[in-house]
Amino acid sequence: MKIAEPTVARLVQYHRLLERLYNEGQKVVSSQEMGELLNFKASQVRKDLSYFGEIGKRGVGYHVERLFKHIDEILSPPRQWKMALVGLGHLGTALLGYGAFKNTKFGIQALFDNDQAKVGKAYAGIPCHHIKEAPSVIRDKGIEVIILTVPAEAAQNCIDIVSQSGRIKGVLNFSPVSIVVPDTIRVYSVDISVELEKLLFYLKQNSK
Amino acid sequence: MKIAEPTVARLVQYHRLLERLYNEGQKVVSSQEMGELLNFKASQVRKDLSYFGEIGKRGVGYHVERLFKHIDEILSPPRQWKMALVGLGHLGTALLGYGAFKNTKFGIQALFDNDQAKVGKAYAGIPCHHIKEAPSVIRDKGIEVIILTVPAEAAQNCIDIVSQSGRIKGVLNFSPVSIVVPDTIRVYSVDISVELEKLLFYLKQNSK
DNA sequence: GTGTGTGAAGTGGTTCACAGCG
DNA sequence: CGCTGTGAACCACTTCACACAC
Structure with a gap:
């Protein structure tokens, strides 16, 4: 899968943010909220996340833990x-x-x-x-x-x-x-x- | 004058390179040569430099010292x-x-x-x-x-x-x-x- | 109603290609 | 003939707008 460079940079930031939200006990997050915390447009957040299939729930948002693990998988190197x-x-x-x-x-x-x-x-x-x-x-x-x-x-x-x-x-x-x-x-x-x-x-x- | 962010980033690099070439005694440089040293396309270099009017000599290239001073002026802050x-x-x-x-x-x-x-x-x-x-x-x-x-x-x-x-x-x-x-x-x-x-x-x- | 997913439109930046000057 | 300057074509990324799922 080909992912553009600016997208990868944002993925890293989503990953970091989700880890923090998870540690703070938050279960669900919207594209709007992530955008505000990272200074991105909500539509940008949704487009980035949609590359990996439907991962959010309409009317609800994204499940913090699940999304974190998903992005973690994408970013993780195959070995150290x-x-x-x-x-x-x-x-x-x-x-x-x-x-x-x-x-x-x-x-x-x-x-x-x-x-x-x-x-x-x-x-x-x-x-x-x-x-x-x-x-x-x-x-x-x-x-x-x-x-x-x-x-x-x-x-x-x-x-x-x-x-x-x-x-x-x-x-x-x-x-x-x-x-x-x-x-x-x-x-x-x-x-x-x-x-x-x-x-x-x-x-x-x-x-x- | 409005200058795009990636252009400013490249200007800083031209500036640094020209200073070095000047210290090495080089008098003239082409867009091609600058591009090779900085990993930019020659056409990109010319486009960047053309924002400030005709500053190079056709068939010859850019005068190192003059171009350096020109970019220096653009980048210099009005005061510290x-x-x-x-x-x-x-x-x-x-x-x-x-x-x-x-x-x-x-x-x-x-x-x-x-x-x-x-x-x-x-x-x-x-x-x-x-x-x-x-x-x-x-x-x-x-x-x-x-x-x-x-x-x-x-x-x-x-x-x-x-x-x-x-x-x-x-x-x-x-x-x-x-x-x-x-x-x-x-x-x-x-x-x-x-x-x-x-x-x-x-x-x-x-x-x- | 609320927030996602996404084609389509828009924007900004890069590269091409060539005319024109030295 | 060589290398610049530059409009036009191209490409990549972002934003919009709205259908659709929950």
């Missing part, structure tokens, strides 16, 4: 993806402690850095290797996903090194640059400075 | 926006040390947290106040932009407190939730776990 984090600076360290990575579907198996002071130690219980070791460590541990939190200048070089392993399928890039990869690798970028600049640009527009 | 960072956890601390915020157009004037151990101290030379003080500190210092790096559960409450000041125009939200704000405030969200889930979802698709 093994990941490595490259770049143990401020941001890399922050992500290691970040809630999302506590989730068992993300397993960070190795860290890489080019700083000898960090190599050989463990952070959050995960061993740090020199970036030069990456291809062999990636193969040994079966790593398929890279989280890249290195400075802009280093990003392309790090990607080149890890792709030598031939095992990498996806990259989440936090460096403020575009990287060039073989087309077997899927890249998503989180570019903090682009988001900030966008915000500032529209603030400027509004104040004119 | 004063900002505050709310939430001095891993991520907040990481952002404080992040390169983008070294840029003088972003001036972080205050920090807020609810941890008494942090209140009263300074981080990166910036004083940390208790979140309860936010409305008065925001007014005193003329702060208009908030960077929100608190846990999901705290996000809405923090936003409510800072908006009491009546001075906030924009928020960059890093918490993994949607927040509800008065419509005088513009919000951009960087939702790391949504990006990660999206990546994993498409990895799953590809492997079928």
Whole structure:
């Protein structure tokens, strides 16, 4: 089943919201209510959910637990993806402690850095290797996903090194640059400075 | 002039790229070349740049320095926006040390947290106040932009407190939730776990 | 009556294709 | 001849509007 990217992003948010509502004991929720809580139009919510067949009850709404489990199934990976984090600076360290990575579907198996002071130690219980070791460590541990939190200048070089392993399928890039990869690798970028600049640009527009 | 959001995001990237090319001594660049370096189609690049009038030379390309200055003008804020960072956890601390915020157009004037151990101290030379003080500190210092790096559960409450000041125009939200704000405030969200889930979802698709 | 499911219409952004200038 | 600038065609996503199930 082909699902558009913005739809997937919303599914993740429905999933999170439903988990919260479930924990709060709510049994049923309407498209209207979900829309208000997530800043989406109700019609958008219904369209997204209708991709998976009739799952709501007309005149009533959606059963919170059932809908949660349904979306959970759609989003769940077939197995845990093994990941490595490259770049143990401020941001890399922050992500290691970040809630999302506590989730068992993300397993960070190795860290890489080019700083000898960090190599050989463990952070959050995960061993740090020199970036030069990456291809062999990636193969040994079966790593398929890279989280890249290195400075802009280093990003392309790090990607080149890890792709030598031939095992990498996806990259989440936090460096403020575009990287060039073989087309077997899927890249998503989180570019903090682009988001900030966008915000500032529209603030400027509004104040004119 | 109205510019679409994806266009602004690309402008920021052209800006960054041109700065780099300029520093490397390159004088001229074609839409094709910029497209390859940033993973955009050449026609997209030309369309984006054509919004500002004829700025390239046919048969030649764009003059790197001139184009850089032109985009710089478009993106530059009329004055420095004063900002505050709310939430001095891993991520907040990481952002404080992040390169983008070294840029003088972003001036972080205050920090807020609810941890008494942090209140009263300074981080990166910036004083940390208790979140309860936010409305008065925001007014005193003329702060208009908030960077929100608190846990999901705290996000809405923090936003409510800072908006009491009546001075906030924009928020960059890093918490993994949607927040509800008065419509005088513009919000951009960087939702790391949504990006990660999206990546994993498409990895799953590809492997079928 | 109430809230879903969905074709159809609308909107916004991207890509094409080529005329035109250097 | 090369590369820009741009209308027109295209495509993707969102919103509307209403029939229909509960």
